[in-house]
Amino acid sequence: MTDSLRLQGMKTAVGVLYERNRQRGTAAWCGHDYDFVCPSTGTYPFQWFWDSCFHTVALAHIDPVRARSEVRSLLRNAQPDGFVAHVTFWQREAYEEMLKTYSIAYRTPYLSDCIQPPVLAEAVAAAAGGAGGGAFLAEVLPRVRLYFDWLQRVRDPDGDGLIATLQPDESGLDHTPKYDEYLGITGTALSDYTAAWDRVAGPYAEVARDPPRMFALDRFVVEDVLVNTIYGENQRVLGDLLERVGDAKGAAEMRRRSAATTAALVAKCFDRERGLFFDLAGAAEKHLAVNTVSCLLPIVLPDLPAFAVDALVGHLTDAREYAAPFPVPSVAMDEPSFVPGVVGTKLVWRGPVWMNTNWYISRGLRRHGKVDLARHIEDRSAALVEQSGFREYYDPLTGEGHGASEFSWTALALDMLARREGDAASPAAPFPP
Ligand code: GLC
16 A cells, blocks of 8 residues: 555544544533543543643644644633643533542542643644634633643742652553552552552542642652653743744743753653663652653653663664564563553553554654654554554554554554655655654
8 A cells, every 4th residue: 555545544534533532512510612532432531631632633634623622622621820630521421420430639520630741732733733823823822831831830849840740640651560669559450550549649638639738748759751751842842832923032931941851851860771761759759760661752852862862762673672563562571560462450551552652752763863763663553553443552562452442542643644745755854844
């Protein structure tokens, strides 16, 4: 199949998927209309923060009007202080039974009280292409800026340029083995994780989930590499967007913050001996030294020093660790905790491949001139969808699909195929151009 036929096929499939997972209506609890793509109608019918940002990137290829509605719906319930919830329960009344199975902290009955990786500026950039882009930016950027100011003010109390997550699901990597030891988890039953989550969330409830007091408890404070890579990248992208609307001062400030985030990742998280980036845990900032996909994410940062780029490429091309038949596994294959398929019931991020991390890593590789490796990951990623459909995650050894079916952010494969369009004319073309 030619590349352009392949791209066309993927576009059509994403169109069908996004029609199926579209949620539209008016919410009586806030009086607002909503129009967004849910992650999966079977298990995740609400609007999730980073999912929605990824959906926006895919929507920009098939329906730019809906890409903007997705962002508007996400920002509709932004709080006056800047906070945006990791889940908006637009239609919660229809799913009370399902909610009983969630471990979640609520700010209101309709908004969760936690964050997810801040992919927001990238989503806005994707939605701002084409006619009316300037007006769209003028409309949404004030709330986006407030959100990034909130992250810096509330989640970076030590002012080192790295924001902290306060519970495991804030990284979006819910059951990743990198937290096992820190959380005191020894088994792989869902109940082990629920109990660990309660050990963190219980004391938080006692301090009324007030962020300074949550930090003071020091139960779960993680300066997470994946979250901060995305934070750094999105501050940089926000800087570009602010410049586009004529806010030179705001642009300079966001670029300064972005550079500080990269510098802190390199200075504090990079283990030179192992050539990997590790999260910092607790007030003592101890490395969580487990080799997971999160350790590789800084490849996304354009200002990453060459020695770190080379180290990460070494891990990505090592067949014992990440160079699986279907890369990139979420845990290095030589880690004792690695499981290629389903672990127990509903444990996620313990080995299988996810499309969003592949999207980031392949983009990072392009930025650092590693186009062949990027193309390989893009090709294998699209092959997963072509063989097994839009699943939540995949076995890196066989390509078999697992978890939710018709899972929406897997449509990022479309953006990965679209990127390749420019390669023939200029094989080393960086992305974005
Ligand atoms: C799972 C994932 C999380 C995602 C959510 C909705 O909890 O770990 O990252 O946002 O599902 O898809």
